[in-house]
Each structure stands twice: as structure tokens, then as C-alpha cells.
Amino acid sequence: MRVKxxxxxxxxxxxxxxxxxxRPKPLVDVGGRPILWHIMKLYATHxxxxxxxxxxxxxxxxxxYFLNYEAMNNDFMICLGQxxxxxxxxxxxxxxxxxxxxxxxxxxxxxxxxxxxxxxxxSDTFMVTYGxxxxxxxxxxxxxxxxxxxxxxxxxxxxxxxxxxxxDLDAEGHVTDFAEKPQLDGxxxxxxxxxxxxxxxxxxxxxxxxxxxxxxERLARKGELMAYRHEGFFFAMDTYREYxxxxxxxxxxxxxxKVWAANGSK
Numbered sequence: 001m002r003v004k005x006x007x008x009x010x011x012x013x014x015x016x017x018x019x020x021x022x023r024p025k026p027l028v029d030v031g032g033r034p035i036l037w038h039i040m041k042l043y044a045t046h047x048x049x050x051x052x053x054x055x056x057x058x059x060x061x062x063x064x065y066f067l068n069y070e071a072m073n074n075d076f077m078i079c080l081g082q083x084x085x086x087x088x089x090x091x092x093x094x095x096x097x098x099x100x101x102x103x104x105x106x107x108x109x110x111x112x113x114x115x116x117x118x119x120x121x122x123s124d125t126f127m128v129t130y131g132x133x134x135x136x137x138x139x140x141x142x143x144x145x146x147x148x149x150x151x152x153x154x155x156x157x158x159x160x161x162x163x164x165x166x167x168d169l170d171a172e173g174h175v176t177d178f179a180e181k182p183q184l185d186g187x188x189x190x191x192x193x194x195x196x197x198x199x200x201x202x203x204x205x206x207x208x209x210x211x212x213x214x215x216x217e218r219l220a221r222k223g224e225l226m227a228y229r230h231e232g233f234f235f236a237m238d239t240y241r242e243y244x245x246x247x248x249x250x251x252x253x254x255x256x257x258k259v260w261a262a263n264g265s266k
Contacts, residue, residue, distance in 0.1 A: 002050040002098075004121045004141065005043050009131040010056020010104055010113055011037065018240045024058040026131035027065060028243060031250030034065065035237060036131050038257060040097065045260040046140040048098050048127065052120045054104040054113035063101050069094070093260075111209030118200050128211075130191040134246065134257040135234040137192050145228045146194035152224040153199055153216070156192035158234055189229060190234045233257060 011255050013025030020028065026036035040051060055062055070076070075089040104113040114128060125146070127139065137156055146154040189212065202215040209215070219225040233256035237243050249255045 002173040003048055003123050004050050004052055004126045005040075005048050006052045006054060006114055006117060006121070006126060006128045007036065007039060007131050008110055008113055008128070009053045009062060010059065010106075010108060011131075012057040013132070016240055016243060017264050018027050019066060019243060020057075022058075022060055024056075024131075025237070026053075028237065029132070030237075030243075030246045030253070033133065035246075036062070037127065037130065038134055040094075041260050042135070042137075042257060043127075043139055044094070044097065046138065048139060049152065049247070051098065052100045052102060053131075054117055055101055056104060056106050056108060056113070059101070059103055061145050066099055066101065105207055108207045109210045111203045111211035111213075112205060112207050114211060115203035115205045121123055121200075124197055126195055126197070128195060129170060130236070132238070133191050133234065133236040134255075135192065135230070136232045136256045136259055137190070137230045137234070139192065142192060142228050143194055146149075146226070149226050151226045152196045153219050154194040154226050154228050156190045156215070157187035157227045157228050157232045158190050158232075160186070160188040187229070190230060191236075192228075192230075194228075 005027070009024060009026040011025060013020035013028075015026065016025060019025070026039075027034045028159040029035075030038055033203070036053075043049070043051075053062060070092075071086070071095075073092040077087045077089065077166055079085040093101060100117075102117045102120060108116070125143070127143070133264070135156075142154065142156060155205055203209055203211070216225060235242065236248055246255075250258075
């Protein structure tokens, strides 16, 4: 049985309004492809090709994207008239993707969205991630780590980096040390989760259930939440400046999340 990957695609992306005014954030392009496509390619590279997309804001556009995927990514021949027929030429790299698209509500919180797709998850273990973060995390190793510790939940973490230069000052105001965007203490959630089915019992279909609050807090208190330490790349696209940065990385051939290039895929 294939492990399902749930991707949260329902938020309104208000901090990226320049790009999300007329389309959902998961469809915002990075290098000419929706950021959602990049996330799915990461999982597919490690053998995970069964997806459940939690839709909300402008979810119909994501449905249309996948309904038209074959035509937009292949050459094809079409016969018009009563004998309407379409014949696709060639094959794209996403031939065996299975994508379930589920409307989980316009204003639903993250925990609610996951709970509302429970019926589409038929495996004992499943993964969850956000539809706006790119990483080179080895999700295969992440799954192995999760199965090794026997707890209900795993969250992928990394050391955050300060957005600002940090200065050390003495009592008189002299700068004794300066570090430009140093790595901070502590660990941050990168949004690549692995859960056992029992985690659904911690969630509610009520629209106000926030996965990162009460459910994960309860799991942590019960000793059922483990952290997988990721030392590589992670970058979330929350603002227009971050959108520009990801596109610059892609356009200059410096995209660390493009792990599928190692096996010759496009």
C-alpha cells in the first residue's frame, strides 16, 4: 500500500498578494512551474507519488491545472466534431502520479484540512506538508526515521537563520562582534511531517483546528512527537521578496531542492 502525501493548498497567501490576488499560492510559479509541482517532484523522486491536496482558496484553479495537465505538458493530436478524440504524443515525467483533490473549506485551519481528508488516507502511515515550502529533505530517510522510533508523529526541523545581522555590544555601545544573518539557537518547524493514523484522533473537523497548536502540543506532552533534524536547504515562499529569491535560485541553476535532476528527470 502506497504512503499518501497530504499537501495543504487552501490558504489565501495574503502576504504574497502580488501573486495570489487571482490564483492560489501553490500555483505561483517558480521557474515556470507552480511551486506545488516542485514539492510533488521532491516526493516523487523518493518514490512517493500518491497525493491528497487539501483545497480552499481558489481551489477550482488547482483542479483545472490537473484536469488540463496532459494537454499542457504533451504534444497532442485532436480530432474535432462528433468523433472527438485526443491522442497524446510522448510522455511527461509524472505518468504515475495519483492526485486526489479535496475541497476542505475556504477558511479552514491546517488541522481541520487534514482531518477532512481522513477518508482518502488508506495507509497506516501518511505524510503532510505545506504547499509553499521548498526543501532538499530526504523524505525517504524521514519516513525510515519515523518508523524507527515508534511514536505517532515526526516533524522535520532545522536551525533557523536570522533575517538580520546580529551585533554584540559592550556597556558603552562598542560593537564587539558582528554576524550577518547568523544561525539561531533552537529548532524550527519546516512542515515535513510523518504521522500514524492515530493522529487523526487528535484532530477535529471543526474549522478552527490548528495542527501546529493543540494537536501537536498534546502529542509532545504525551511523548509521541519526535523531531527529524534536517541540515540542508529549506525555504518558505511567504512574501514577494521570497518569491523573487526562489526564482533567482532556479534561473541561475542554484536550486538545491531540484533533487530529481540527479536521475536525469526534467
